[in-house]
Amino acid sequence: MSASPAPATPAQDDTPPTDEATAELRMESFAGEASTVDRAESAAKIEARMGVGESAQSLHPRARKALVKAIKALKKHENGVAAMYALKATELAPKNGQTYHVLAMALEGLGQLSKALNMYERAVALDPGDADLYLNLGLVAWRLKMLEGAEKMFRLFITMRPQLHSGYNNLAMVLRDQGRFEESIEIMQAALYRLPGSAELWNTLGAVVMERGQVEEAKTFYQEALRLNPRFARAYHNLGYTLHHIGPVEEALDAYERALRLTPEHSPDRVETRHGKALCLLGLGRLEEGFAEWEVRHDGRFRNSMLVGLKAPRWQGEPLAGKRVLVVAEQGVGDEIMFGNALPDLQDALGPEGEMLLAVDQRLVTLYARSLGRGRVGPHMTRMHNGKLLRLVPWNSQFGPVDYWTTMGSTLRFFRKRTDDFENGRPLLKPDPERLAHWRQTLGALSGKPKVGICWRSLSMTTQRAKYFSPMELWGPVLTNPDVTFVNLQYGDCHAELAEARARHGVEIHALDIDLKNALDDNAALCAALDLVISAPTAAAAIAGGVGTELWYLTIGEVWPMLGTDHFPWYPNNRVLMPDSYADWPNLMAKAGAALSGFVAGRAGAPAG
Template structure:
């Protein structure tokens, strides 16, 4: 007979529960020991990462930080250092995700808020960046970092007054903080108040004599004011103090443009190659199965030159194409890659060349986003012997101002030029002057380089002139405003798409008596086909190369105000010169 087991009393049950609790505690203890061992291994790797970081070896630092995260997936500090490394190496999307992981693990670390904000800002997630900086200020109200970044990002969001007030308030509390003086100066400079920014940048440098960024920004401000030698001195000082590789690249790039602007062309164009360094912020990866051309002899070679940086620069850098066409000779081949809208104009201008277009892509891989440029027509059986960005050819053919021949290098459609001339003649006997006052790209940082239509009154009211619109994009409201304010009609050519029919726009420019424009693609197209072109700039610009013209083109003048962006002073001067031009008078010297 089976025995009936007695029911367990409370003491027996308690004993079982106690033993289970002991097992749970033991299991937890074993887990804690394992976690401690994992954290110990992780911290050893993290220490190595920090040592590599201090030596400037970002790749090794990131590799050790990655090992630290693999050893302990809950080590927030390891993820933080890994994210910093990824960011400095340009892998911004991956850095943002890694910062977010670190923040999930340790939401009480305020430094993560700063770095999250900076990475979001670099990715143009500007509103998110501002929120991170505001949270940091709430957590660390006595640190200058939050105010420094928030003031600047507010400027990018189009709220410069709020940015200035944020920084002024912080400076009243922390007048000894160099980064706040630098940030306030930068907001002023970005608002076109470069002259006012100088005193603040200089104070930042006085407070922190090894502050590389302050010297870089001083160079930027002096450059905008046309004081190029002082700009170069400060760029050189920045390079003496800069440790961060990205800062060195940025300063080297700005310095190269300043050298070109000062007319030191051979040195400047050689230094300008920094833009093709793979870690440069605006680097474009070209997928071309050919070696880079480094200036070697081109006779009999097939060379591909690829346009870069936007329509205006594609026009300007095309200045060297006649030289390259001669260099490859009859037995060689020049391949020209440009924006698709430029293909008809360039093919007509260089009938012996092969002209095609590029295909731009964005690749998302384990290292983040990469901007890619493919050239399908120069691939497979049509691969070139050599290739180069178009701007890189300049260093070999334009070593001094004497190398610029001041001639048209693009050929407009003769039939369309004749047709436009007939249409313009029907408007009356006055001079026909084309106008373009701004770029289509008018975000906060670029707007300061262009004048609003309201400033053009003195020019528009010049007698003896019929104005023709060359402004591409949506400008109907501005044309209507010019009519309302000044009683002047800016005529539009019916049926011509100024944005996409660049060949037609170039033909129209060739039919005009004069083009007056901001430094835009419209002005570059006009000047490239030999049209008389007046550039109106906010200050002295680097394509002038120390002259009062754009030597790249056949017939240009540049007008710029003595004070940066002082349109009210500049426009009457332009109007005076236009009146002389319209009357066919010759301006004689006073003495």
Template sequence: MSRKKTLESSASALAQVEIEAAAAPHPGVIASAVGDSASAEALDRLNRQAQETKKAEYAKPLARAIQAVKLGDYATADKTALKLLEKDERLGLAWHILAIAREKTGDFASSLRAYEAALKLLPDHGPVAGDLGRLAFRMNMPEIAAQFFAHYRLARPDDIEGANNLACALRELNRESEAIEVLKTAIGANPTAALLWNTLGTVLCNIADSAGSLVFFDEALRLEPEFAKAYHNRAFAKLDLGDAQGALADCESAMRHPGSAEDLAMMRFARATILLGLGRLAEGWEAYEARFSPDMSEAPRFHIPGTRWSGEDLRGKTLMISTEQGLGDEVMFANMLPDILERLGPDGALTLAVQRRLVPLFQRSFPGTEVTAHRTVALEGRVFRTAPEVEDWDRFDYWAAIGDFLPSLRGSIEAFPKTADYLKPDPARVAHWKAELAKLGPAPKVGLLWKSLKLNAERARQFSPFEAWRAVLRTPGATFVNLQYGDCDDEIAYAKQELGVDIWQPPGIDLKQDLDDVTALCAAVDLVIGFSNATANLAGAVGTPMWLLTPPAAWTKLGDDHYPWYPQTRVFSPADFSDWNPVMGQIAQALAEKVAGAK
């Protein structure tokens, strides 16, 4: 298949995207595909193409459409391009203009189809490949983006933006060594390009070299002292190293010169989580509303009719709440539900929308509450959440996202419950699992969690390689139980073959889908050790003792030495993501002491 046919196939696949999604924006680095399909350079190129069109009668309307794009009048550009296509549906330039106009108005689905048509019809499809690559990257499809960017670079090997964009896509695919090679070559030819130094810093962050990344962010800022993205990204490198105060200063510097509305929205969200990580809860929760900014593509759009609650007295009212963020956050924020029910009082009523797999657990835990499933989809680069099984919306006085209650209910560490057992596992299933675990002998039963399935290239550095668990797994006198969902065969085999350790696999349970039974299993073990993922939050919410591995400046610690959401939790944090041995040694020592104390 020719390269052009491959690109056309990728464009067709991209245009049909509609996927289930988790509405969970995460604060992180900003180093994405750059460029603008409607930049001055791009429009000059389109004007030249319009002047060179073989049919003279098309030249003037094409020029008018391009001028409309330049003026931001995308409706006129759209209308003019469509009129031209009614006359000649093989006019590739009109398709390209239509694609740009619809991209700018957020109609990504039809924009993609227009780009696809332009790609097939225009002889110089390099610029279209660049535009498609940026749109694919924005829609979180880095593999397709990398194909388009690689093609774009063939036509423009010396283009700085092309090198940056390809490196960003490769970074998101965990192909860091290839990204570094692309950037080294580009920096060698363009040593004063701050953009490239910044992206190189983000690649080093990906491979857990946060200290090394500071050198490159510093160089980007030396070259361009008001480079907001470099300030923002340096903030996250400092967070990795435990310097939350330095991170806040850099984040606030970044906000003074944002490159776009989307960048500013991400910076505001990041600042909110840094404030929370510093324990400045009043400021942090107020700023946390930034998670819903319409300028942030990952932020959920709630399709819920009615009046959103904004602090009114709820006694005797009928309230609909949608949980938010990812599944683990749904569980974590649910520790406010007893307080919310108390505010509603005996004459009030609560309807709660949760992830479908959580419905049975929440129905048991809150028997007076109507529990339904929400649905979240990503469509045209946006995330939408609704509750499709709710038919009568008029019965609600208010609706709220559950995080709306954080400022009033969790405004200080003292406001958090002293115990965490607000979710109620099925007692019959807890008894079943306790009986199964008893068959393994008298040793303490330790549940293990070592990864998350929601790992983009940036977040993956916060999870250790499985080999780093060696010291923990070799602790004598403990029986290890697999609680980790997803494909774990390689890790289980490694533990057996390399360490001589059998990690018990609970039979007859789907650790990803059957969350009600997973919760019962978590309640049956003596201790859970691992990283924060959905299962860890379920274990915490039923009161299971837990040792949690977190980043040193994790915002969910809220500036505390412990973990306010689950007070029975002990926290372990690595000093540096590039070296997990010290913190794993601490856990192994603590486990040995616990096992000895249980005898």
């Protein structure tokens, strides 16, 4: 049975409307919800300000009782219980800012960030002199990616509490996330002049310069933070993150494990640190441990966790023969291809009586349907909800209930326990034969030289991601090779960069008549027609690797998808080129240029046919 594309569902990127009315919170079920944020310390501060006997005396007695119960629940990390009591307190004392403050913290702990934001705003309106409200409001705005609003709140907090490090820390990080590195560093320098013994400030300075690519400086600042506070878990976490970039990875793993030993079990920081530990384990080739620990990415407290709107039980390794399983792709397009490595094994486990339903990006539906050969493939519907990515699969119900669902990456835990488990013999993706013939003819008309596709950056060039990509102006050692014909695989608007390459290096990078971003099935056929693809770790590289074209990755250093090897085991025909030292792009591009010359010489010396 061939794979069938399911009915199309338009992708959505809208944020659900904010719930303005506190009364509507009565419709929410708080009991039994998992805690996602530790608010115990803030609750204790409110309790201290209340005196639970001074300012609280002005409350209605029943409101005071409810608020005290809410605070006690928050201190025990029982956010659902806290929300119920705090909601009752707001109803009994609607003009008391502390009731809304506690309700906001409980909602934040439940992951209901939009509602938490509204409650913080109400609390500020009622109690504008409470500095902590501005800090907490800024933190929620930051998590909702409202960076300008978060910046404003943190600046207000600093004005009210200039002696505390927390305002400077958070302001610097929000400025960093906006790419305003110089301002961020100036804020930290001024804060350190005021508070030179603050381990927290040294840690934050390290986090800022790390995202700027100054890894050795970041390492030094984290070490200073740990000198000042040897039990500073977050500094160990950040040191682990830095060491994972520059090595040794074993030392990065040790730093993450130290952070975990110092982090309380209930703290949301644990999930971030466990995620870092998982990537270290994978980078060391310890796949069984690594993929098991990597499941922490589904914990609701993880900053980048994805919500999946399905009612069926999640597959946890149960026998699959004869079952119906829905697989939901995760992360970006490149990941939706890379993590698909184990899908053929999943199909084999289902057997002839079982069926796999696969939900992927709309642009990959046709390509995956052709490649997998059986089952059903359809699009996931994606939107943002409370600052989290939410994926829905409304079409799956048309084909009856499924026995289990799983995310695509979670299949690796059961089918890829060793690097030897990766199938390197055959490509995962099968391009359209007619389009493949078309592109071979088109490329042949350009020249008789080898056709080399290039992609130099991601479409999503956030502040955090920019450090992983070499600037186009440094590609000279590659682009000045006269014995190849270059083909553009860079999606998005890159006209200026193509013109720059023409002016700077005298090379024509051929931009063909194809929508590289959206026509991914045609993109796969183009990649299959090329002789070589040289790319940063992008979706373009994943497509090329997926169809089996020879692929050279240009990376900043060792990266976890190498899984402890010298290549990407996910694809059958690839190599990794990396600089001798972290982010030394001139060194890397010189290596790539020399390798390309060797590639051309090898083809010239190869026997015909």
